[in-house]
Structure formats: structure tokens, C-alpha cells
Amino acid sequence: MKSQIVTFLIKCPDQKGLVAKFTSFFYEEGFNILSCQQYVNGIADRYYMRIRLDAEDVGISKKDLEDKFSNLAEVLECTWSVHYDSEKQNVAILVSHTSHCLYDLLERQREGAIDCNISLIISNHNKLKPIADMFGVPYYHLPITKETKAEQEAQVIQLLSEHNVDLIVMARYMQILSENFINQYPQRIINIHHSFLPAFQGADPYRRAYERGVKLIGATAHYTTVDLDEGPIIEQDVERITHESTPKTLKQIGADVERLVLAKAVKCHLQHQIIVSDNRAIVFPESGE
Known part of the structure; x- marks a missing residue:
């Protein structure tokens, strides 16, 4: 993957250990975490995360990244999207x-x-x-x-x-x-x-x-x-x-x-x-x- 910033937007049922699971996933794939913002809605029991990653020197392709994250998201019942800053809208x-x-x-x-x-x-x-x-x-x-x-x-x-x-x-x-x-x-x-x-x-x-x-x-x-x-x-x-x-x-x-x-x-x-x-x-x- 070329050097760029990648943003994941994630929402899922709230549960213990979510921050560790998400950040460990990106760390193990070689990303540098630039920022990690999160919010828990205690009324709806929902968890939300916006995490920004530096993809410099990361060897994984976009397809492999998304496929691997899909596996984790399925386990955690997540809805998510990923965005690449090099792709101007x-x-x-x-x-x-x-x-x-x-x-x-x-x-x-x-x-x-x-x-x-x-x-x-x-x-x-x-x-x-x-x-x-x-x-x-x-x-x-x-x-x-x-x-x-x-x-x-x-x-x-x-x-x-x-x-x-x-x-x-x-x-x-x-x-x-x-x-x-x-x-x-x-x-x-x-x-x-x-x-x-x-x-x-x-x-x-x-x-x-x-x-x-x-x-x-x-x-x-x-x-x-x-x-x-x-x-x-x-x-x-x-x-x-x-x-x-x-x-x-x-x-x-x-x-x-x-x-x-x-x-x-x-x-x-x-x-x-x-x-x-x-x-x-x-x-x-x-x-x-």
C-alpha cells in the first residue's frame, strides 16, 4: 500500500476489550496509529470509533486489509467503512x-x-x-x-x-x-x-x-x-x-x-x-x- 492516511469508521455493540482488539489488529498489520477517537452511547449500548492510520511502509494491499478487517468485524458484529486520503472526493x-x-x-x-x-x-x-x-x-x-x-x-x-x-x-x-x-x-x-x-x-x-x-x-x-x-x-x-x-x-x-x-x-x-x-x-x- 502506498504511503497515505487511512481512516476507519466503526460502530458495533459495546463490549469489553474493543479498543485493544482494534488497535492490536492495526498494529500487527504494521500501521502507525495517528489518532483514535471513540464514543460509547450507554443508552443504546453502542460503540463508535474513528481511527486514523499512517500506511507508510505497510506491505498489505487494500483488498487484503479490507478482507482481514471484515473477518474481525464479523466476530464483533461491526458495521464499518474505510477511506483512503489519496482518493480525493x-x-x-x-x-x-x-x-x-x-x-x-x-x-x-x-x-x-x-x-x-x-x-x-x-x-x-x-x-x-x-x-x-x-x-x-x-x-x-x-x-x-x-x-x-x-x-x-x-x-x-x-x-x-x-x-x-x-x-x-x-x-x-x-x-x-x-x-x-x-x-x-x-x-x-x-x-x-x-x-x-x-x-x-x-x-x-x-x-x-x-x-x-x-x-x-x-x-x-x-x-x-x-x-x-x-x-x-x-x-x-x-x-x-x-x-x-x-x-x-x-x-x-x-x-x-x-x-x-x-x-x-x-x-x-x-x-x-x-x-x-x-x-x-x-x-x-x-x-x-
Whole structure:
């Protein structure tokens, strides 16, 4: 195996000796353990681990590594995944009219703050094409109506396949994806919702927040599931407001929160910091290696 960092994400029933069994396995295969993060959910009796390994001078192939770990995982009743840092992920961004999240992700990717290839941008409007052109990213305008939804989604899926997309980011894409679409990309679609979920689900949350007189507004990044705005929450943040705030100023304040929340969620996914368990996202902090 070439020199690279390997990340294992592991979840299994909690039991004694798990740390020793996992770390001994990797030590015996010649890996240097860079970090080992773990969490035990005592209520569900579940164990979670994120372990980062340096594969320099390790002789085992990827296939042999995965086959051998599968044997251990079967004994311990583990669900697991392995990720290789040398394999940069391809990201597709879906947008509609609003530009702030799109521009922020493109800028962060260009500056190296998020490590991925932004392979394409897909929109049901042509308004944001100049931003894509500025960053040299292919832009596909695929209009959608109620009557053409299935056809448009088929076109989107075809583009995602052609570009070998690993992660789909809904950067204020104001369309509800079909169950068929979502089920093809489990835990691979991240949405930014301009509200602190579970409050103000659905459309126009800033107007409803204003009408309710809230004192905090926020944003939530979550994995998309067939239940609207109810997928596993990856990241959230809030900003304090006053009674003087209007729906317009709430949107302006909220836009800054949305940028930060979405960027952090995307980075956590790309760095393999997330394990989904039922409808909860276990998000490990960024390790310092």
C-alpha cells in the first residue's frame, strides 16, 4: 500500500476489550496509529470509533486489509467503512437562485480549506452561471416543473454518474428531491436548512421566525432523507437577534450562519468524521494529526 492516511469508521455493540482488539489488529498489520477517537452511547449500548492510520511502509494491499478487517468485524458484529486520503472526493453542488453558500464553498475549495474536487454545479435556474464560470466549474442548467420532475432528476443522476460524484451538496437548492433520488445516495446528500431544526421546517422559515418573535435564528446542515428536513443533523449554529429585526435582516444575518454551518458539515463529511446511527449523526471533532 502506498504511503497515505487511512481512516476507519466503526460502530458495533459495546463490549469489553474493543479498543485493544482494534488497535492490536492495526498494529500487527504494521500501521502507525495517528489518532483514535471513540464514543460509547450507554443508552443504546453502542460503540463508535474513528481511527486514523499512517500506511507508510505497510506491505498489505487494500483488498487484503479490507478482507482481514471484515473477518474481525464479523466476530464483533461491526458495521464499518474505510477511506483512503489519496482518493480525493468529487462533489456536485445543487443550487437555485441564492448564491452565498455556492460562492463560499467554491472559495473555500479554491483556498484549500475543504479538500475535494468540485466537479459540477447543477441548477434549475441559469442565474448563478457567472459564478461557476468565474471558478471554472461546469454549470448545468436543468429547469424543472411538476410535470418534468422525473425527467429532470434522471438527467441529474446521469450527470452525477458521469462525473463519479461522491457527495452532493444542496446549497440552497429549493427543490424537494424524490424518494427514488434520495435512496440512490444514502448519507451522501447534505442539505442546508435556513432554520435551527426542528423549528420552522419547510419553506420560508425566516418569515415564520419573525412572526413568532424568536430571539435566536440559526441554520442546520443535515443529511437528506425521504422525511423532509428530518435527516441526521451534522452541524448547527445560531445568532441572537432582537425585536427590531425584520424578515429582510433575518435573512441577511442567517446567510452568514448558513455559510459557516454548511462549510463545516461538508468538511466533516469529506474528512470522514461522521458515523450515522439510526437518525443521529455522531460527529467526531477534527483530530490534530
